[in-house]
Amino acid sequence: MEKSGRYQPAIRGIVGGVVLVAALAAFLGSSQSEAGIKQRATAFWEARIQGDDLTAYQYETYAHTGELTATQYIQALSPMLKYMAYTIDTIQEQENEASVTVNVRCRIDIPGMLDVPLSMPIKERWVRLDDSQWYRNVKPEKLGKAARRQG
Numbered sequence: 001m002e003k004s005g006r007y008q009p010a011i012r013g014i015v016g017g018v019v020l021v022a023a024l025a026a027f028l029g030s031s032q033s034e035a036g037i038k039q040r041a042t043a044f045w046e047a048r049i050q051g052d053d054l055t056a057y058q059y060e061t062y063a064h065t066g067e068l069t070a071t072q073y074i075q076a077l078s079p080m081l082k083y084m085a086y087t088i089d090t091i092q093e094q095e096n097e098a099s100v101t102v103n104v105r106c107r108i109d110i111p112g113m114l115d116v117p118l119s120m121p122i123k124e125r126w127v128r129l130d131d132s133q134w135y136r137n138v139k140p141e142k143l144g145k146a147a148r149r150q151g
């Protein structure tokens with residue numbers, strides 16, 4: 001019994017180290033995941049600012065699921081809305097879903113009228129799909145339900 005008593009502090013130290021490593025791994029995993037969302041959200045909005053709708057499409061769930069073709073996606077966008085700048089304000093991740101708040105500056109170009117500048121926060125839903133990548137998923141629920149009824 002005396003021998004096992006000598007090893008108890010060492011065992012506690014090892015167990016404490018394992019717990020610390022596990023906690024650090026969980027924290028780093030969370031940080032990497034948030035960095036992944038931020039990287040993809042940034043790439044999406046950079047493409048949107050540049051007017052590169054084909055690149056922006058690659059970050060949408062539509063591109064991964066095939067629900068909309070790139071042509072359909074681009075045709076659905078408003079040619080009057082021009083994105084000027086953005087900032088990613090918050091990212092709240094929960095497993096394979098995340099809420100990303102983006103503050104967007106844009107303008108509406110209406111022919112024959114003055115440009116109308118706008119600044120607004122947009123709350124986006126991002127999802128991690130089966131390829132482990134994050135995709136912007138902002139389709140309205142009603143559209144999704146209507147598409148399921150028709151399909």
